[in-house]
Amino acid sequence: MKVNFGKLLFNQVQQLGDKTALVNIERNRSYTFKELHSITNKVCNMMKNQFDMGFGDVYVNLLENDNNSLLSHWLWKGAATGAWLNYRDSFDEHIYQIDYVNPKVVFVENVVLEKENYYEAFKERNIAIIVMDKPEKEMPGVHYLWDLLRNESDAETNVEYDKDQHIVLYRFTGGTTGRGKCAMYTLRNKLGAMQQAYAYPEELFDENSKFLHVTPLSHASSLIVLPIYFKGGTNYTINIPDLELLCKTVQENELTSTFVVPTLLYRLLELGLESKYDLSSLDRVFYGASPMSPSKLEDLQSKFGNIFIQGYGSTEAWPLIMVLGRNDHIIETDEDRKRLNSAGRPLPGVELSIMDGEGKEMPFGEIGEIWIRSESVIQGYYRAPEETASGFSEGGHWKSGDLGYMDESGYVFIVDRKKDMIITGGFNVYAVEVENVINSHPAVYQSVVVGIPHEQWGETVVAEVVLKENQIVTDVELTEFMKGKIGSYKIPKTINFVDELPVTTVGKVLRRFVRDKYWKETARNVH
Known part of the structure; x- marks a missing residue:
């Protein structure tokens, strides 16, 4: 089935044209439904007219929330496919992902070009670079978005595609268990997800919703953008x-x-x-x-x-x-x-x-x-x-x-997680269950539980624990606290207190990093 996504967005403009659709707090700017539609039409037309972007071509967003909110969902009005990278990932991870999707254009924050070797890496790959703020100095191959849009038309894109086949977006999995995989999304995926949320018996979003995006829009927070937009609410963003x-x-x-x-x-x-x-x-x-x-x-x-x-x-x-x-x-x-x-x-x-x-x-x-x-x-x-x-x-x-x-x-x-199940002495131990008990102690801020090799039991349960500020508890006291709440075989045999746990940029504990720390010190002859 064919779909014109631009037409769906235009229908909202007809009904809600002067209502505020988007507010970027840190950049102190806001857009009505009409303004947002007009600007993003210009971006889509600019990509087609000035960079020859069409079906099969890819652009990358390496942006903070304020800018990603302008150049994310709305560019599906065009023919090219987007790829959203996590702004806070490392240079190596960004380049791996860029090489994977082979973009023609990258939208990027100015500050990124000043770090490590981003500019040289983009140039070596013949990727057109578009920055969101006026560059302080001229750099060959770097374009300023608002200059590109100055004389561009805001006419409707009138792009149609098969909503079951055309890929509108690439996103990489979080990589908490290894190198992230590249997920492919059709427009049916996105609109279907929105309708599922609307069908929930409790109303999750309404026309009065004023929703603040705190976590990266390249990740979980973006799930709210379209449901808020099509309900007639307002999306707000902060970058950190x-x-x-x-x-x-x-x-x-x-x-x-x-x-x-x-x-x-x-x-x-x-x-x-x-x-x-x-x-x-x-x-x-x-x-x-x-x-x-x-x-x-x-x-x-x-x-x-x-x-x-x-x-x-x-x-x-x-x-x-x-x-x-x-x-x-x-x-x-x-x-x-x-x-x-x-x-x-x-x-x-x-x-x-x-x-x-x-x-x-x-x-x-x-x-x-x-x-x-x-x-x-x-x-x-x-x-x-x-x-x-x-x-x-x-x-x-x-x-x-x-x-x-x-x-x-x-x-x-x-x-x-299947990979996080610990098997000790023939018994299955689920890390989340143990973590919930540890976290219920009033002195505990956060914990992670992993299994490490053990000659007799196959694996033994180990916990790393972060305490709340100015709180003190010993491993013996914590062990006593857990008794009677979970089976004795589930209670960690070792509890290590740490200042912090490794987490992804969206706040997930990197359990594999904790696990690897112990497995690297042990011969992998028992599993």
């Missing part, structure tokens, strides 16, 4: 996940919603910023990207009220697949408290199955791998047929690699 800036922005703009990773919420509790800033305008705080400690969630609710919504998704099934809504967060019984450990229930339109190793569905309460099939699930990985074949079933399910079970009410409980 700074808690003081977040709270100040919420207070000054009376923002209604945001998306944050649990580690940021933990820090919010630590600093007590709710007493310094007026955050009462918030009525929906989405969290995800990594599990939330149930005990800390209860602390957050006691301070902010019942405003929290958990979302579960992944690069391959992006954005939302499961939701634990505000009603699900109401705690009146022990059963309610148990539910906080879940990732929620599948959205309408999402098939979620718990499968055994043979691809057969498991009964309620039995642990297996989570398989997902919906319109938001990608067709596969770019230039990676073997990974696509192993990661997706013949019927179109994405095999998530997450282990979990579903109860009879449809709530899904994720117990671990």
